[in-house]
Amino acid sequence: MTTTPAAKVERWQRFRTNRDNALATPHGWLTLTSFQWLEDSPGAVDLSPGLWSTDGSGTTAFLTAAASDGLTLVETGEKVDGTVSAVLADEESLMWVQFGGPDGDQVVVELAMRGGRYAIRTRDAASPVFTGFDGVPTYPYNPGWEVTGRFEPYPAPVDVPIGTANPLVDGVHRSVGEVVFRLPGSAHEFRLQAEEEKLGALTVTFHDETNGDTTGDWRKLALSRPRHDGSVVLDFNRAINYPSAFTPYGTCPMPVKNNSLDIRVEAGEKQPYPS
Template identity: 70%
Template sequence: MSAPTTADQQLARWERFRAGRNAALAADHGWLTLTSFQWLGSVPEPLELVPGFWSTDGASATLTAAAEDGLTFVSSGDPVIGTYSETLQDEESLNWVQYGGLDGTQVVVELAMRADKYAIRTRDNGSAVYTEFSGVPTYPFNPEWVIRGRFEAYENPVEVPIGTANPLVDGVHVSVGEVVFHVPGIAHEVRLHAEAEKLGALNVTFHDETNGDTTDEWRKVFIPKPRPDGSVIIDFNRAINYPSAFTPYGTCPMPVRGNSIDVRVEAGEKLPAD
């Protein structure tokens, strides 16, 4: 049997990537399980979908619960009886307590600090978005959207204010440079701000002409670490949705203004199925 061609190898790698991506989305208490996002107030009060009384003094978040509330701590499984506080930094999250289901772990309550304010999100493994998930629709693999480009690093990272999927939460994009490349159908170079990822990789959040039609309002693509000469490979077949494509309870970052590709990037993930 002959060895696989380069195209066959690319397709096989992409199929493995897709399998891993769908498996990650299908994880317990993952992004597909979000069922609420609620800000904490200054007075202890009950919130929707979660037992107990919740509040914040601005510096920390406080939960008061009784035995009949059925809450336990995610970290230890110990019952939540009495008053407890937690302190987070901005953009931090903590899967704090849990309840429900046969084993008391169906719903995890995530404590989050966003825009310097405390909120909770409920992560319910009984959510229909989660239980009915069968994979994210995608465009077929297209080798023409595996594009060579270059990375032009800034001397120092630049903080760029951005919006997020939640209109009450502002964000900051820490740009470490620009990814520069050509795409079919555009004569000029495309320049997109990039953020740093682990092991020298890059993350690019972008708009394109498919947004709101066959794809979500924006997507992102991870780029392997640039080579010593600055060259990069951008595989738009691996463009993925942010969690906000699957749930209204995300606070996902929007692209930097101008991070747009002025053609239809018909590669990568599409709008999730209803």
């Protein structure tokens, strides 16, 4: 019987603590309470005062409100009394205005540009999903799910069209290469297309046979920058859910078509709300 090195368990536990703390931040993913597209003409929306719209070309978003609506700009605290506007590039977001609660910041309204259209998301610090959160359920730590693979970069990045958690929003996966590895219980190699993050780190988004059973519809795993020989470490104990596993208001990217593992990866985060 092998003994798990205490240092590895401690590092994983520290990772889990940091992960749960990050999810539990005020106005984070657990506080989302709506996702609404903006129309060309000013109109009311759910869960927020004011009249919201875009211009005819969809390049600028507008908010019109009276001082009595209680809206203030998040960045400056200035009251919204009249019309304010904002311009975002695709995939950008802005924590734009806030209102409610004793300090006037219980609800933050996020402006987002998704698929060439403006939308808003309300983030309410009184959401029961947020106030009742006590951590994400996970599989127990298992050192057997930490494996070494290799990264095979493409000559140039390839943009692959993908779906997202919102059926009305299309996404793009910028594949920079493939991570090749083996897993316990499987006799063949796996290949997952990877995206590049800051400083050369990688992310792989994947399906596996636990999806829809003990885990959500898909998960992702962060990898450190490949070593000089191309080797990479995949620790599936650190596989995590996308925000869309916690809220129906996410627009999180799905895995590319071939990023599916035909085994049960019983490691990492489970479904946040098991039935």
